[in-house]
Amino acid sequence: MPKFATSPGTRDILAPDSARWRHFQQVFADVVEPAGYAHIIPPMFEDLGVFLRVGETTEIVTKEMYDFEDKGGRRIALRPEQTASVCRAFVEHRPVTPWKVWYGGPNFRYEKPQQGRYRQFDQVGIEALGPDDPQLDAEVIALAMQFYAQLGLRQVRLSINSLGDSGDRDRYATALRAHFSAHLDALSAESRATLERNPLRVLDSKRSEDAAVIAAAPKMADHLSADAATHFAHVQAALRSASIQFVVDDRLVRGLDYYRRTTFEFVSTALSAAHTAIGGGGRYDGLVADLGGPETPGIGFALGLDRTLLACDAEGVFAAPASRVDVFVVDVTGGAEATSICSALRAAGVGADRAYEGKSMKSQMKAADRSGARIAIIIGDDERTTNTAIIRTMDDGSQQSAQRDNLVASVRQALGR
RNA sequence: GUGGGCGUAGCUCAGUUGGCUAGAGCGCUAGGUUGUGGUCCUAGAGGUCGCGGGUUCGAGCCCCGUCGUCCACCCCA
DSSP: OOSOOOOTTOOOOOTTHHHHHHHHHHHHHHHHGGGTOEEOOOOSEEEHHHHHTTOTTSHHHHTOOEEEEOTTSOEEEEOSOSHHHHHHHHHHHOOOSSEEEEEEEEEEOOOOOBTTBOSEEEEEEEEEESOOOHHHHHHHHHHHHHHHHHHTOOOEEEEEEEOOSHHHHHHHHHHHHHHHHHTGGGSOHHHHHHHHHOHHHHTTOOOGGGHHHHHTSOOGGGGOOHHHHHHHHHHHHHHHHTTOOOEEOTTOOOSOTTOEEEEEEEEETTOOSSOOEEEEEEEOTTHHHHTTSOOOOEEEEEEEHHHHHHHHHHHTOSOOOOOSOOEEEEEOSOSHHHHHHHHHHHHTTOOEEEOOTTOOHHHHHHHHHHHTOSEEEEEOHHHHHHTEEEEEETTTOOEEEEESTTHHHHHHHHHTO
């Protein structure tokens, strides 16, 4: 048994998954950068206070924070998400608005791991700060949908809701608390506990015994201010004119306290496990001000890499990229030929790998097969004496002889480039 | 944080009511094939049965603890 293994909730991402991860981020960048979102790389840890704004009633803050004191006596936390970091960066640098950024990278939450849930988990996301314009809400949602489409996902359901402005949300929470308190005996024990912390989250309960009480609960829509209601109507209109399918789910609450007005969630209907939410986001007007900046609206989303890839697996799309080794050099004359041929090919931009330690031809051919190379170059004693090389196409086994002098050109021709 | 399942070879797993030197498939290495991979055949390497304690003449198997992992709850991406 190994002496060390990864810590709970963390793991090594090995090939071919690692290439898939990298490709995932690249596809994301290719969707959002042309839309004006610039890359931001915030630090992985920050002053604990930055993240306390995520919400005092959320377990992310109360139980799951990876926080510690550093050698300078600072209270530090590994970031549990990146929206708060982006807002802190906005306050720190005061860029001109609209400020549109994207990010990708690991976050940390001290949770008990299970499927689709890790202590170190990757997200990609965008944030747009400045405009209060509902057209921006629609743009942000549309980009997420475009990204899913780019991956090849078809079974993604978009739910949207409005949580209203700060005062609306508080009034609604009070109304909910009153409603649920009046029906305590009908609620599950879990939901009664949730009610203590955050009445809105009771709406999220999937327990059947809670369904009736939840169905009879007051609606957020009836507690929206005129401004918030108008904003929400405009968002819906913009989504419709962009032909984006959505359902309004007035029980969609989202986990983080800072959400205001528009919230949304992406659910994969191809997943059957507990974690079908593959992404989500919303407006967080007020977060920048909370962090000491000017009153600045903002909206964004984050998509979980693991869960999105699980959804891709379920739909059979977005396979790992093919090998980048174009050519595998089999040299049974000692290995020096392989060294010079690989160097020449690599310098010419052709991916080339080879075997070591003077393995048999059979063994080297097996390695060539495993490498995923489309072509094998074979150098035996005959080739060495005649200054030639065999170019073998792995798919069909056809081969041809080439002059050693213009081997690179011959290989390129065989590869079709 | 709560509850349950599972920890045996690199991987996926068998292992009977506790009883000789712990098995299979895949993978790996080598050979069959004196110059050619993906099919086939043969052989080989590889395990202190997660770790610690206990019961027993004897434990991979039973008991306790612990760590890990998976699943569900909670929470969330």
